[in-house]
Amino acid sequence: MTDTLENTSHDIEDPNFDIESVGHTHLPTNTGVSNEKLGMWVFLGSECLMFGGLISTYLLYKNRPGAIESIRGRDIVSSSLRPSDLFDIPFTSVTSFVLLASSLTMVLAVNAAARNDMQRMRIWLGSTAALGSLFIGGQVYEFTTFHREGLGFTTNVASSAFFTLTGFHGVHVTIGILMLLVTIAMSIRGRIPHSRAEAVEIVGLYWHFVDVVWILIFTIVYLIK
Amino acid sequence: MAIVEARTPLAIEAAEPEVKPFGVFARPTGAQTGWKSWLTSVDHKKIGIMYGIGSMFFFFIGGGEALLIRLQLARPNQKLLSAELYNQVFTMHGVTMVFLVVMPMAAAFANYLLPLQIGARDVAFPRLNAFSFWCWLFGSLFFNSSWFLGGGADGGWFNYAPNNGVLYSTSHGIDFYAVGLLIAGIASLVSSVNLIVTVLNLRAPGLTWFKLPVFTWMTLVTQFLLLFALPVITVALFLLMFDRLFGSNFFDAANGGDPMLWQHLFWIFGHPEVYIMILPSFGIVSEIIPVFSRKPLFGYPFMVVSGIAIGFMGWGVWAHHMFASGMGPMSVMAFSLSTMFIAVPTGVKILNWLATMYGGRLKFATPMLFSVGLVSMFTIGGLSGVTHAFAPADTQQTDTYYIVAHFHYVLFGGALLGLFAGFYFWWPKIFGYFLNERWGKVHFWVTLVGFNLTFGPMHVLGLQGMSRRYFTYSADQGFSFWNMVATVGSFIIAVGLLIFMANVWKSHKAFKKEPYEVPADPWDARSLEWMIPSPVPEYNFDEIPEVHELDEFWHRKYGHDEDGRLVRIAKTEDIVQKPGATGIHLPSPSYWPIILSAGLPFIGYGVIFDYWWAVLGGLITVAGFLGWILEPSTDPEDHHADHGHGDHDAHQLEAGEEQPALVGSTDAPAAEASNEETSGD
Numbered sequence: 001m002t003d004t005l006e007n008t009s010h011d012i013e014d015p016n017f018d019i020e021s022v023g024h025t026h027l028p029t030n031t032g033v034s035n036e037k038l039g040m041w042v043f044l045g046s047e048c049l050m051f052g053g054l055i056s057t058y059l060l061y062k063n064r065p066g067a068i069e070s071i072r073g074r075d076i077v078s079s080s081l082r083p084s085d086l087f088d089i090p091f092t093s094v095t096s097f098v099l100l101a102s103s104l105t106m107v108l109a110v111n112a113a114a115r116n117d118m119q120r121m122r123i124w125l126g127s128t129a130a131l132g133s134l135f136i137g138g139q140v141y142e143f144t145t146f147h148r149e150g151l152g153f154t155t156n157v158a159s160s161a162f163f164t165l166t167g168f169h170g171v172h173v174t175i176g177i178l179m180l181l182v183t184i185a186m187s188i189r190g191r192i193p194h195s196r197a198e199a200v201e202i203v204g205l206y207w208h209f210v211d212v213v214w215i216l217i218f219t220i221v222y223l224i225k
Numbered sequence: 226m227a228i229v230e231a232r233t234p235l236a237i238e239a240a241e242p243e244v245k246p247f248g249v250f251a252r253p254t255g256a257q258t259g260w261k262s263w264l265t266s267v268d269h270k271k272i273g274i275m276y277g278i279g280s281m282f283f284f285f286i287g288g289g290e291a292l293l294i295r296l297q298l299a300r301p302n303q304k305l306l307s308a309e310l311y312n313q314v315f316t317m318h319g320v321t322m323v324f325l326v327v328m329p330m331a332a333a334f335a336n337y338l339l340p341l342q343i344g345a346r347d348v349a350f351p352r353l354n355a356f357s358f359w360c361w362l363f364g365s366l367f368f369n370s371s372w373f374l375g376g377g378a379d380g381g382w383f384n385y386a387p388n389n390g391v392l393y394s395t396s397h398g399i400d401f402y403a404v405g406l407l408i409a410g411i412a413s414l415v416s417s418v419n420l421i422v423t424v425l426n427l428r429a430p431g432l433t434w435f436k437l438p439v440f441t442w443m444t445l446v447t448q449f450l451l452l453f454a455l456p457v458i459t460v461a462l463f464l465l466m467f468d469r470l471f472g473s474n475f476f477d478a479a480n481g482g483d484p485m486l487w488q489h490l491f492w493i494f495g496h497p498e499v500y501i502m503i504l505p506s507f508g509i510v511s512e513i514i515p516v517f518s519r520k521p522l523f524g525y526p527f528m529v530v531s532g533i534a535i536g537f538m539g540w541g542v543w544a545h546h547m548f549a550s551g552m553g554p555m556s557v558m559a560f561s562l563s564t565m566f567i568a569v570p571t572g573v574k575i576l577n578w579l580a581t582m583y584g585g586r587l588k589f590a591t592p593m594l595f596s597v598g599l600v601s602m603f604t605i606g607g608l609s610g611v612t613h614a615f616a617p618a619d620t621q622q623t624d625t626y627y628i629v630a631h632f633h634y635v636l637f638g639g640a641l642l643g644l645f646a647g648f649y650f651w652w653p654k655i656f657g658y659f660l661n662e663r664w665g666k667v668h669f670w671v672t673l674v675g676f677n678l679t680f681g682p683m684h685v686l687g688l689q690g691m692s693r694r695y696f697t698y699s700a701d702q703g704f705s706f707w708n709m710v711a712t713v714g715s716f717i718i719a720v721g722l723l724i725f726m727a728n729v730w731k732s733h734k735a736f737k738k739e740p741y742e743v744p745a746d747p748w749d750a751r752s753l754e755w756m757i758p759s760p761v762p763e764y765n766f767d768e769i770p771e772v773h774e775l776d777e778f779w780h781r782k783y784g785h786d787e788d789g790r791l792v793r794i795a796k797t798e799d800i801v802q803k804p805g806a807t808g809i810h811l812p813s814p815s816y817w818p819i820i821l822s823a824g825l826p827f828i829g830y831g832v833i834f835d836y837w838w839a840v841l842g843g844l845i846t847v848a849g850f851l852g853w854i855l856e857p858s859t860d861p862e863d864h865h866a867d868h869g870h871g872d873h874d875a876h877q878l879e880a881g882e883e884q885p886a887l888v889g890s891t892d893a894p895a896a897e898a899s900n901e902e903t904s905g906d
Contacts, residue, residue: 029426053460
């Protein structure tokens, strides 16, 4: 069982410093990992299959031909425009970099929380949320541009699959931003003392996962021809 | 009595800041009684009971739909249901039975028993557990509300494209299917995370992996299957919803979509789903058969490993549902082979149950009757299942009544008989009175006869070529006789169910009239839940037991003399837990789970009808989230019966004072687990 007092006296420069053991006053569990953290890991395992399904759908449809002309008298308006015709790789690279940078700030926030430096933790969490918002802003810009160029959600199956996949990811980032903001608000209200600092780490797990998924999406959807 | 507040996850942390709960609702007080205590309860036992009641409710709805189907098919050219209505009735019957009956009924047992079998005070996340239940209930009610809002889903429970598109299904039924199952899916996903963490983290000291009861094992495998299968159906349902409501064309071949994508996504979920439904029942009978044979489970490690093997192999057989879809000979061959392979671990289980009974002192009480019923009926269903593995034969059988016969033998004859066995077995533990044994036996035999009369003839009908979705047939097709038999059988099943309900009612009344004490261990059973009083006290264990052996409780009661004969070493009354402990910290009830989940159906109505409903639902959900987050998981001033300073215990532990021995040993399971295989348990 961790002794809270002793742990807080650890210094971050201490070579024996073990980030895992700091700020955890949870009662012992069989795995040694707290319920909350293990729960997040398990949940992220499930998320892998969700994005797996969405990525497979996109791969299946990305080069599908447009509509087979008017069937059963239905007017089929379908364009052969593909998302890949419109990709602006330099722009998306920049927003991807912004999202990756947010992982760094998240790490710094977790680190600050472990050192009980709550002021700095809030600053880093805020930066993470800001970078995430910038990424979402980039996605909104990208979607509107595509739409203006004639690629809507229902244009063809490739566009539907593209918007569904990236949209789901965007929703995940947005939920992450909300989690960050709530964490900051709770910290300001004093609801995240050092003993609860693991909450920041758990939000961080989610955030890093969403980032990793974006690396996959960026590679598979944007970079691989 | 010194109450050890050892390794419960529920004790308040010492550093918990004393903040008043935010929001319009004060924390419900601990001393709640009556209906309100159920609405706000986070107790895994109450939630388990609510799952049970909910699933029985939907069992009546789904059963009523089944009787409608059978009445329509009783004679040729019946006009009870129109073709459109018939489509809705069989679809709703299938979805109801799968998602609203078998799964939640298994969840009832999982919720109630899992913490008891691993010696925990509750699940890892009690509030999330309550959320799972309410979310499931509201999703189910939402789904069934489609009957009043333009008609139910009508594409079959697997809703193949293109029948699931707006072109062929113009009502909102399939929209309700998509959104309703998404909501119910959230419930199952949350529940699976919760139960997985519970088993991984909260086992009693010494309870290593190969000392876990088989029911716990099978439930754990089931939860992992849910964890990985649900996101796949979630994707499929979202795509379906986008197709139907937002005009995309994922499954519309006319617009470049691929109907096969739906089939693949559905069955990648759908086949693990089959094991999600059957494995809990396998676990239940693996608990019951040893008790009524008075022998340890034969080949316990094989039982466990075959369950895990089923869990893994269940992911590699999905396309045997699609042999007739034209996916190509290579795929057909691969899935044909893997389907034959998966019969092996299932066969191992059947043989192990038989070997457990072999040479045992068998006592055919009602739970045992139902268990043996499962073993025999499931074997028939398993054998007809193997015949599907042969693609050429399957191409003949697919979408005929032969398939209907097969999956009713495994799901009714397997899953449901096992769940009823569980009802009779654990009823005294859960409710504190016995179900009448004689009526239980009548229930079993009536059900068994009715079941075989209903589904046995369907094999014949299927091989005769009767398609599974005919809403009627003509007299010269030769289907009349066996259809009539099946209809008679289905009403006999209904009588069996009524006998069960009457049994519950009568037994309860008899108990109320002449109350009697149910001993903690009425069946001379083996696992930890029988060590605590019946009905189970709110705190489960007053002292977390330390586990040394598989079937720990049995080994506390019995040992062996030098000739290897079974001898009693302790009186049951002496080793079971005495009732009446006080001062145990329990998670506080909460309003937020029910509020949070109440928003979801409104979002569903909003997506289908008018976005304003979604705004309302969204507001409720967001409010629920915020209230939830800002509420301390345990109210510092609440709910430690008779104990002024309940967090006293926790403080002591935090400071390392009076640390009971068993706390020190909680790190041991990990280390012990590696020795487990060599210690030859």
